[in-house]
Structures are given as C-alpha cells and as structure tokens.
Amino acid sequence: MSSATYLTASTLPxxxxxxxxxxxxxxxTSVAVVDVRDDDHVGGHIKSSHHVASxxxxxxxxxxxxxxxxxxxxxxxxxxxxxxxxxxxxxYVRERERLVGKGDGAKEQKVEVLEGGxxxxxxxxxxxxxxxxxxxxxxxxxxxxxx
Numbered sequence: 001m002s003s004a005t006y007l008t009a010s011t012l013p014x015x016x017x018x019x020x021x022x023x024x025x026x027x028x029t030s031v032a033v034v035d036v037r038d039d040d041h042v043g044g045h046i047k048s049s050h051h052v053a054s055x056x057x058x059x060x061x062x063x064x065x066x067x068x069x070x071x072x073x074x075x076x077x078x079x080x081x082x083x084x085x086x087x088x089x090x091x092y093v094r095e096r097e098r099l100v101g102k103g104d105g106a107k108e109q110k111v112e113v114l115e116g117g118x119x120x121x122x123x124x125x126x127x128x129x130x131x132x133x134x135x136x137x138x139x140x141x142x143x144x145x146x147x
Contacts, residue, residue, distance in 0.1 A: 007089075007090045007093060007094075008090075009082075009083075009086035009087070009090070012086050012089055012090065012111070012112070012113050013110065013111070013112045013113070014112060014113050014114075014115045015075055015112040015113070015114060015115065016114075016115045016116075017114065017115065017116065017120055017121045017124050017125065018124070020033070020046075020075060020114060020121075021124070021125055021131055023073075024046060024047055024048065024130075024131050025130050025131060027048075030070075030071060030072040030073060031071065031072070031073045031074075031075065032050060032068050032071040032073070032074045032075070033046045033048070033049040033050065033074075033075045033076075033077070033114075034049065034050050034052055034064065034068075034074060034075065034076045034077070034088065034092075035049045035050065035051045035052070035077060035078075035118065036052055036053065036054040036057075036076060036077070036078050036084050036085055036088040037051075037053065037054075037078050037079055037084070037118065038053045038054055038055050038084075040078075040079050041053065042136070042139055043122065043134075043135065043136045043139030043140055044118075044122055044126060044132050044133065044134050044135035044136060044139075045118070045132070045133055045134060046077075046118070046121060046131065046132060046133075047130065047131055047132060047133050050064070050067070050068075052064055052088075054078065054084040054087070054088060057088060057091060061091055061092060061095040062095060062099060064092065064095075065092065065095050065096045065099050065100065066099075068109075069100070069107075070107070071109060072108075072109060072110065073109070073110045073111075073112065074089075074092065074109060074110070074111050074112070075111075075112045075113070075114050076088045076089040076092065076111070076112070076113050076114070077113065077114035077117045077118055077121070078117050078118070079117050079118055079119050080116065080117040080119050080120075081113050081114050081115060081116060081117035082117070085113050085114065085117060086113050089111050089112070089113050092111060093111050096109065119143060122135065122140055122143075123140075123143075126140060
C-alpha cells in the first residue's frame with residue numbers, strides 16, 4: 001500500500017508559523033505554501049502563497065501537482081488548519097502518488113500543514129509586509145481562532 005493510504009489529519013507533519021516565517025522571508029524557492037481557504041480568503045495571505053480554494057480541488061489538484069513538481073516542501077493551510085488544510089494535504093499526496101508515482105523516479109517532497117492556519121499566522125505576522133500580503137487589520141479585530 002502507498003504511504004498516502006496511512007495519512008490522517010493527525011499524522012500529517014506540521015510546521016509552526018515561527019518555523020515557516022524564515023523560509024518565506026528568505027524567499028526560499030524550494031518551499032511552496034498553498035492556501036485552501038474559500039470565501040474566508042479575505043484579510044490577507046502569506047506572501048507568494050498559491051490560492052487554491054478547497055471547493056476547486058476535484059479539478060485543480062492535478063495541475064497543482066504539476067505546478068509544484070520541483071518543490072521540496074509544500075505547506076497547506078486554511079483558516080485554522082483543522083479540516084480543509086489537512087484534507088487538501090492528504091488529497092494532494094494521493095494525487096501526487098497517482099501522477100508521479102513513488103520510488104526511484106519520484107523526487108521526494110515533504111508535505112506539511114501550517115499549525116493554527118492563517119488565523120495563527122496573521123496574529124504573529126499579519127502586519128509584517130515581508131511575510132503577509134494584502135493584510136487588512138480590521139478584518140481580524142475580534143478574531144479568537146475558534147471559528
């Protein structure tokens with residue numbers, strides 16, 4: 001069985017905002033961030049992230065696998081990274097194994113989920129223009145990370 005068969009939301013590797021921030025700040029081109037928020041994709045986004053709304057994954061994942069083929073690390077997130085982000089990461093791994101395969105010819109790629117999602121990211125780095133684009137502070141007033 002493939003490694004993707006055994007992936008669950010709880011077994012996916014996680015990366016903290018504090019660990020991701022220096023990679024974004026350094027413009028590390030081996031790392032890609034995929035934002036899967038839908039209509040809640042407002043108030044800012046991680047600099048250079050790819051917005052692929054979760055509602056489009058049935059048709060968009062194959063293209064995303066091709067687009068991110070050379071990346072060493074792919075980080076998925078949604079608002080809280082509790083459901084959509086982890087689900088997208090698992091589906092991406094499965095689609096990548098289907099398209100690229102696993103083993104000798106396939107380049108290794110680490111797939112992770114951003115702990116706390118964009119909600120946590122914006123608390124820490126929302127106003128940092130090197131890390132966050134299109135940040136709208138007023139959107140986040142009163143955000144407590146539970147909705």
